[in-house]
Amino acid sequence: MTGRLAWRTATLIVLVAPLVTLVLQAFSTRWFYPDAWPDTLTTSGVRQIGFDSATLAALRTGLVVSGACTIVSCAVAWPAARVLSRPTFAWRGLVLLVLFVPTIVPAVGLAIGLDVALLQLDLAGGRPGVVLAHLVPTLPYTVAVLSAVFVRHDDRSREQAAVLGATPWQAFRMVTLRLVGPGLAVAALFTFLVSWSQYLVTLLVGGGQVITITVLVFSAVAGGNPTSIGVLAVIAALPPVLVLTIAGRTVARELAEPA
């Protein structure tokens, strides 16, 4: 019993308290040491910084970049995942190894390398280049989640629909998408999260032209104003947390091992 209490306390301090601190900072303007709680809670910081044109622009940029990255990543990963999920495919290990190389390259080296590569390809400095660069860290996860989904999804149901006279488009829309839909949503969610949290790649490849909310949080740290740091950090954390709250149960189900 004491063990459980200690565990619960530890998780609260380490996993929850930091997030609460940010929220408190966001909703206070003068919270001085040694007050354990802000004197007054106010929305003035949120109203000023949260609805600042730079913040809104960065939020929009982040949503556009990560949204585009999610769509492209899913579109590219879908066919690849179908092949990888086939039991007769002999090169599965090798292909997965190649796809997972970016996850074991130290982030700083990968970001620098991608920056020079995209500069060389004349793609750096704009949103398309940043989306392309984000695909490198996101695609491994998209492919992994989707192929786990396809392993469980029986391709024969599509063939049955075809035998019953469905056109390929009908079979896709009415059978495959219904079966794979939740898994696809989870893959999209993961992709979005990985893309949304990219800082270094966005900063370097974007070359100061593509300011996402994640980049803005980091520059606020240098500014040192606790309220603006709090507000921006909460805004940056909001979309992922919202998505997880809505889709949490589907995530748990879709990521479970095939029985």
Added chain:
Amino acid sequence: MALPSRASPTSPVSARFDVDRPWGRVARLGPALIVVGGLTGYALTIVVRQSLGVGLGLGLGAGDETGAGAGAGFGSGFSLDAYRRLFGANGFWRSFAFTLWVAGAATTLSVVGAVAVLWHWTRHPGRARRVDLWLMQLNLTIPHVVWTVALLATFSQSGWASRLGAALGLFDRPAEFPVLVRDRFGIGIVLHVVTKELPFLVLAVAPLSGRRVAPLVRTAATLGAAPFQALRRIFLPAVAPALVPAALVAFAFALGAFEPARVLGVTDPRTLAVVALDRYRDPDLAVRADAQAISVVLGLVVVVVGVVVFTATRRWYRRGPDR
């Protein structure tokens, strides 16, 4: 009435590009492999070449007014200057040791912690696990930048933890609170990596340990295995195939992580990730080669650790249960 033949297995073109035929597979895997393999390969090639002094002007084309002239003909000769400079500098080995310490300590703590959590869940199934799982999923969704800022606000000397301590009468001044972030020993960076990677490892291994391994452990217990025996001979070998690659990903992350190292670290010693970025953004092109050399060193560390870990795991498997 639609005919079955419309469903295409008989049409020659779509038959050739069927998911189970070679060309169908190439066409389906191609885009993903080109984007990830091609772009990563290209990026890594450039990093290695530039670290050897080749093509340092790359990317400084027409668009860059400041670097265009300097970039065009710069650094065409192969040389080991960057490595010589790097290894000769005293600061490098300090940063190297510091980086290895931070990444090693953080990965070890994350793996041990994740195994402890998973082992506990295996032995006591269905105990308040939903809350823990949800908290870990929540943690996973928080961007690293946000988490770093949150840790700074909570555990700095005048942070929330210190204030709560003051309210309880534990401290009178911020200086009395232990230096947990922006400390010389990298505790703050380790704290960031452990709090992000431990949940990652648990979530990566939990599906496997929950469904497949738990019954094996129960069987072992029924057959009279002591808890430690079941842990060593059943649980660890069974989760290793998922745990070991995930741990390598965590280690690589810890080695190259920039945000926590910059925000939660001090200026001396700095981790190699911070040094590399500073050198990369230096206006002097020759210094750029240093950044690339550091990236290569970090990459080699991952390769060496990866080979050692995978070989050790394989041997451990081959040797089988010792008597």
